[in-house]
Amino acid sequence: MKKPNYWNKAKINLSRKDKVMKKLIRIYKDGALVTRNDIFFSLCKSIIGQQISVAAANSVFIKFKKSCNGKINAKNINKMSSQTLKRCGLSRQKVKGIKDLAKKIINKKFDPKLINKMNDEEAIEYLSNLRQIGRWSAEMILLFTYNRPNIWPLQDIGLLRAISNNYKKKYFPPKTFLKKLYKKFSPYCSVATWYLWRSIDNEPIQY
Numbered sequence: 001m002k003k004p005n006y007w008n009k010a011k012i013n014l015s016r017k018d019k020v021m022k023k024l025i026r027i028y029k030d031g032a033l034v035t036r037n038d039i040f041f042s043l044c045k046s047i048i049g050q051q052i053s054v055a056a057a058n059s060v061f062i063k064f065k066k067s068c069n070g071k072i073n074a075k076n077i078n079k080m081s082s083q084t085l086k087r088c089g090l091s092r093q094k095v096k097g098i099k100d101l102a103k104k105i106i107n108k109k110f111d112p113k114l115i116n117k118m119n120d121e122e123a124i125e126y127l128s129n130l131r132q133i134g135r136w137s138a139e140m141i142l143l144f145t146y147n148r149p150n151i152w153p154l155q156d157i158g159l160l161r162a163i164s165n166n167y168k169k170k171y172f173p174p175k176t177f178l179k180k181l182y183k184k185f186s187p188y189c190s191v192a193t194w195y196l197w198r199s200i201d202n203e204p205i206q207y
Helices: 007-017 019-027 039-048 054-067 074-079 082-086 092-106 112-117 120-128 135-144 157-166 175-185 189-198
Strands: none
Touching: 007 019, 007 175, 007 189, 019 189, 039 054, 039 092, 039 135, 054 082, 074 092, 082 092, 112 120, 120 135, 157 175, 157 189, 175 189
16 A cells, blocks of 8 residues: 655655644654545444444454455445344444445445545535535545545544644644644645644554
């Protein structure tokens, strides 16, 4: 999996503009944002991860993957019973969300290819029409599946915590400060987000 073509340029840009970024980029030399390029897999992972800890999400996801025999695709999920999915530790709402997603991909009511033609806000709106997908999940998809360069996911607790730690701000950081950072980091907010996440998590996050 290779990093986005804007990555190195973004690192230079952010290091020049911001002391904290310069320090983080120097510390975390390994890794970069990469794409799995499998939107169904990533949407399932995103639905499973909602409102539970990373550890709990990983444990449910392992069971989910096992029950699909390692083949996480719309056809496979469509054939599975809701009971089987519930046994993986999924709530009723999450089962409905994943089943509904599989159906929409099969009957082409949701076409991931269209996202390439949309700007970030249009894409977030399009993804948010899916059951169980809100703004946060849509932003994770734009970051991890499409590697969009300027996503600033302010509903993400990890990002807000990392900003508080690194910029010595109270938790939650003030909205005006978040806006200031957005302006400063644009057009590479996704890269800044990745480094801020890295500062609080040893493993690079991947959806």
